[in-house]
Amino acid sequence: MKIVMCVKETPSTTAEKRFGADMRLERRKEDAIINPFDEYSIEEGLRQQEKHGGETIVLSMGPATATDTIRKALAMGADRGVLVSDPALAGSDAVATARVLAAALQKIGFDLVLFGSAAADAYGGIVPSAVAEFLGLPLLSFATKLDEDGTTAKIERQAEVGYNTVETQTPALVSVMKSINEPRYPSMKGIMQSKKKTIDTMSLADLGIESGTVGAGASGEKALSAEKITTQRKGEIYMGNDGAAERVVAFLVEQKVL
Amino acid sequence: MDFSLSDEQEMIRDMCREFAEEEIKPRAEELDRTGAFPYYIVRKMANLGLLGLPFPEEYGGAGADFLSYCLALEEIGRGDASVGITMEAHTSLGATPFYLFGTEEQKQQYLVPLARGEQLWAFGLTEPNAGSDSAGTETRAVKSNGVWHINGAKNFITNAGTDMTGGVTITAVTGRQSDGHKQITNFIVPQGTPGYLIGNPYHKMGWKASDTRPLSFEDCQVPDANRLGDEGDGFRQFMSILNAGRIAIAALSVGLAQACLDESLKYSRERQQFGRPIAAFQTIQFKLADMATEIELARNMYYKAAWLHMEGRPYTREASMAKLFASETAKRCADQAVQIHGGYGFMDEYPVSRFWRNVKVHEIGEGTSEVQRILIYKNL
Numbered sequence: 126m127k128i129v130m131c132v133k134e135t136p137s138t139t140a141e142k143r144f145g146a147d148m149r150l151e152r153r154k155e156d157a158i159i160n161p162f163d164e165y166s167i168e169e170g171l172r173q174q175e176k177h178g179g180e181t182i183v184l185s186m187g188p189a190t191a192t193d194t195i196r197k198a199l200a201m202g203a204d205r206g207v208l209v210s211d212p213a214l215a216g217s218d219a220v221a222t223a224r225v226l227a228a229a230l231q232k233i234g235f236d237l238v239l240f241g242s243a244a245a246d247a248y249g250g251i252v253p254s255a256v257a258e259f260l261g262l263p264l265l266s267f268a269t270k271l272d273e274d275g276t277t278a279k280i281e282r283q284a285e286v287g288y289n290t291v292e293t294q295t296p297a298l299v300s301v302m303k304s305i306n307e308p309r310y311p312s313m314k315g316i317m318q319s320k321k322k323t324i325d326t327m328s329l330a331d332l333g334i335e336s337g338t339v340g341a342g343a344s345g346e347k348a349l350s351a352e353k354i355t356t357q358r359k360g361e362i363y364m365g366n367d368g369a370a371e372r373v374v375a376f377l378v379e380q381k382v383l
Numbered sequence: 384m385d386f387s388l389s390d391e392q393e394m395i396r397d398m399c400r401e402f403a404e405e406e407i408k409p410r411a412e413e414l415d416r417t418g419a420f421p422y423y424i425v426r427k428m429a430n431l432g433l434l435g436l437p438f439p440e441e442y443g444g445a446g447a448d449f450l451s452y453c454l455a456l457e458e459i460g461r462g463d464a465s466v467g468i469t470m471e472a473h474t475s476l477g478a479t480p481f482y483l484f485g486t487e488e489q490k491q492q493y494l495v496p497l498a499r500g501e502q503l504w505a506f507g508l509t510e511p512n513a514g515s516d517s518a519g520t521e522t523r524a525v526k527s528n529g530v531w532h533i534n535g536a537k538n539f540i541t542n543a544g545t546d547m548t549g550g551v552t553i554t555a556v557t558g559r560q561s562d563g564h565k566q567i568t569n570f571i572v573p574q575g576t577p578g579y580l581i582g583n584p585y586h587k588m589g590w591k592a593s594d595t596r597p598l599s600f601e602d603c604q605v606p607d608a609n610r611l612g613d614e615g616d617g618f619r620q621f622m623s624i625l626n627a628g629r630i631a632i633a634a635l636s637v638g639l640a641q642a643c644l645d646e647s648l649k650y651s652r653e654r655q656q657f658g659r660p661i662a663a664f665q666t667i668q669f670k671l672a673d674m675a676t677e678i679e680l681a682r683n684m685y686y687k688a689a690w691l692h693m694e695g696r697p698y699t700r701e702a703s704m705a706k707l708f709a710s711e712t713a714k715r716c717a718d719q720a721v722q723i724h725g726g727y728g729f730m731d732e733y734p735v736s737r738f739w740r741n742v743k744v745h746e747i748g749e750g751t752s753e754v755q756r757i758l759i760y761k762n763l
Binding site for chain 2: 193196197200310311312313314315316317319320
């Protein structure tokens with residue numbers, strides 16, 4: 126079985142976000158990490174491989190330096206990496222990204238493609254379904270459990286009450302939730318071996334994609350402004366002996382705590 | 384000149400930082416309070432290959448270099464010093480002697496399970512009347528019919544009595560050299576050897592969750608196959624082990640110093656006095672700046688000593704300098720960290736009081752600061 130895990134390099138969740146004049150997030154190499162949501166899809170891919178054998182491939186679209194991020198996924202245990210990198214890709218929105226990933230996936234070949242449910246930079250969450258659309262294949266989204274037997278993939282998806290079971294034929298795409306597993310730490314041996322694993326780089330020409338169909342110019346999604354969200358916590362303090370306890374009780378009743 | 388770390392070194396450091404943050408730090412207070420050995424953490428570390436970092440894969444290790452091992456120790460020690468010293472004593476003192484001086488058979492039998500982290504191992508040098516003064520060693524081993532009879536006692540031996548411990552390697556006097564000095568030989572004593580008695584854990588001021596015990600040997604018999612290296616090679620062996628171990632202790636001390644700075648930065652930016660965070664006061668800023676500067680210097684010193692060691696160049700002086708400066712830096716940082724925290728720093732609920740208790744032994748273990756100065760002077 127051939128399993129491809131799609132990963133994105135994102136800024137560390139604790140890094141200060143800065144935006145350029147074009148409202149694009151400035152990405153600094155030293156803040157780059159694997160999108161935390163993708164750690165769950167990498168882990169799930171490795172677990173499926175441990176069960177069924179086959180090959181695990183990490184696919185990413187990003188700047189040339191994103192090989193470092195792919196390398197981290199290889200240290201967790203994936204077999205090899207593919208990076209799609211091309212200057213013309215800068216500024217691609219979710220749909221343009223999906224177009225590129227779909228083309229790369231077709232070139233690589235797969236039985237199962239795994240995604241995190243979103244990326245921790247923009248939280249769009251559109252890419253998995255858009256890739257499925259480009260490929261004309263089913264997406265089992267928001268999986269909290271995945272069973273795969275070589276011909277069918279079956280997931281559980283959290284519902285308001287209980288969960289839904291969704292099943293489809295493979296090849297298929299699956300996006301996973303954080304509750305699906307607990308991602309492993311890269312082992313020391315894994316880290317030492319990661320350097321010996323191959324990471325192939327593909328350009329737009331390699332994928333047969335016209336540069337005019339991707340990148341900032343071809344993207345319908347535009348960021349117009351960005352501002353810091355400030356949350357203000359409002360506390361109410363009831364002072365003194367005069368009725369404070371009653372007001373606390375009334376508040377708790379109002380909140381349906383009592 | 385190139386100060387950059389390799390990709391592997393960076394990944395190992397980052398992974399250990401994350402592991403310490405998520406798996407060790409949240410448990411450090413409890414470990415200190417109960418003094419219980421951290422099996423859960425140590426077994427996790429074993430599975431990740433952290434107990435055999437600097438040994439080749441063919442012996443069950445990860446095949447990383449010595450600096451990677453030190454970087455890992457710094458990060459693990461930043462999470463908790465007890466866990467850090469457990470890893471250091473196992474790797475530098477327990478496993479390394481087999482790797483450097485063991486026969487191929489001994490490597491297969493002892494080093495492989497240690498590097499895989501299936502077992503821990505201890506090294507017994509210190510005695511009630513001997514430590515850095517190895518001439519005071521009183522434990523004796525006498526050969527009779529091909530069997531060594533060991534009698535004596537060891538003190539302050541780390542990792543000697545855990546459920547995971549496979550045994551201890553000890554120094555013993557086996558005769559006199561032609562110059563009249565005691566001849567010292569190292570012996571492998573597996574757990575359960577008759578006559579090998581493992582005492583109860585000490586009650587300590589810090590490093591509380593590390594396993595440290597007195598050992599005694601009462602006609603403890605081991606075959607000649609349990610001799611590590613040649614007869615009389617013991618002194619050279621432990622000098623070499625301690626030299627490299629000092630770089631590791633320096634790394635561990637930098638980790639502790641960094642933890643002091645981490646907590647001090649956090650606290651001083653939150654704590655409000657006179658209408659502003661105390662970090663807004665220059666007197667606090669100067670303390671933080673001095674801590675950061677000394678940490679940077681101590682870190683560079685252990686990096687360089689590790690580099691010299693990996694390059695096969697002489698490094699005794701630099702190892703002692705790194706150990707001396709890093710442990711004393713950690714002490715100053717712990718002291719200032721408590722000071723910055725004021726009365727809260729004196730309370731157990733803030734980690735800096737634990738750091739302050741832990742740091743003292745960094746100036747003592749694997750050669751006191753005074754012994755480091757002697758070694759440095761000898762190499763001037």
